[in-house]
Amino acid sequence: MDTTYLASHFSRNAVGTRSDRPLTNDEIATVAPSIFALSAHESRSERYTYIPTSDVLDGLRKEGFQPFMACQTRVRTDDKRAHTKHMVRLRHADQITGREANEIILLNSHDGTSSYQMIGGMFRFVCQNGMVCGNTVGDIRVPHKGDVIGEVIEGAFRVLDGFESATRQREGMAGLALTDGEQAAFARAALALRYDDDKPAPITERQLLTPHRMEDRAPDLWTTFNRVLKT
Template identity: 30%
Template sequence: MSVNIKPLSNEQLKTKAPTLFTQEAHQDVSAKYHFIPTIEVIEEIKSHNWYPVNVSEAGVRDIEKEGYQQHCVRFRHFEDLLNPKENAIELLLFNSHDRTKAFSISAGIYRFVCANGLVISDNVFESYKIKHLGDRDNDISNAIAKITAVKPKLMKRIEKLESIKLNEAEKESFAKNTIPLRFEEHLEVDYKDLLLPNREEDFKDDLYTTLNIIQENLIRGNIKGVNKQTNRRFTSKKISSISKDASLNKNLWDMAEKIATIKEPTYLMAA
């Protein structure tokens, strides 16, 4: 397990994602749009003891959109930076300055053994929209307070998923049902490739590990397949879209939750 996770300074954030520091909305945005610089929200989140540890911003095809594109910042709580565990609950901040992505805060999980970044389903933890700053009951404070409060419950949920064992047929069914989340119907891949562990620590049969193996293979790509329309072979690429990454993650989490309730009908009550 890595213990050398350090918060990113504002200088590092600016180097990795200059969009965070944009001071105005894109010219095509309506005058009614309430612009908030992302860096101001980052500073607000830091004041609640959550610190940025990772950031990504989308590429742009239209050069005029450079500096306004979608971006995502992942935060970790002070306690988890001080004393890292195998899994850490994260706070995810999404935004764009051209209205392609709403300003919102979600919950996620970081798994140290594989540097996996899961995004928790909205059915488990609802995303919170950010509309303003500075008010007594502003969205940021509410969202952070709720994520902080739910951290122990989410960790319990992970422990429960780790306790649920899957046989080979169940793991195969899980993998088969995730294929449409990433690949169109005419793209054929071998579901068994989604179940291949990338490290020795992942040779386990529990639901949580299986979820992470499938997620990593779908997100990072390098899955070989055949285009049934052209009969050409292809190799999947890493998902670079922030929206696709988050959507796939949430759908995978939903599927894992469904499997948990099938395996253990009392799962939701216990979690």
């Protein structure tokens, strides 16, 4: 399991919304109007490159990814509310409530408080402190300077292509059933990689393989892999 960090974190009092269905632009704009800013904040110089989050959002919708969560930071002055740092999380509509799903996280701002970032992967959780845990297929970061729109577009395609490769790998692992002995060998190898040989591991193979949820009991390689990594 990878641990990736957002280019900037969000405080606990960030304003946001989350739904079990795709969010409309009106619903997003109610809590995160900065996503639809039409230009950079007036405090930015001519060297600052405006990267429209709304255009990226529209493009991802065309690729089947729908926003289900959006938020932005609180600001001390109202003049920055329409340009401040914001985040959008997207999944395919039929996977929004799924345990495992391909997901894209967009992070951006129009006032210089954050660079543009797109992360793609299958995430276990996303914390407001900026930590993202899961299987990442792409992490694109673009600063707001120079002719960067091409980088944004190219980065989006790299993330989308990464999903195809990750899906094939995941399906292959899910289709391979392991015996109890093979699962134990997998856990033993994981412990050997994680801990030094001269010190006993603080956890046993059996504990490493113990499922904590009903859906984690399957004996296939993909489930075993995630069960071991989560412990």
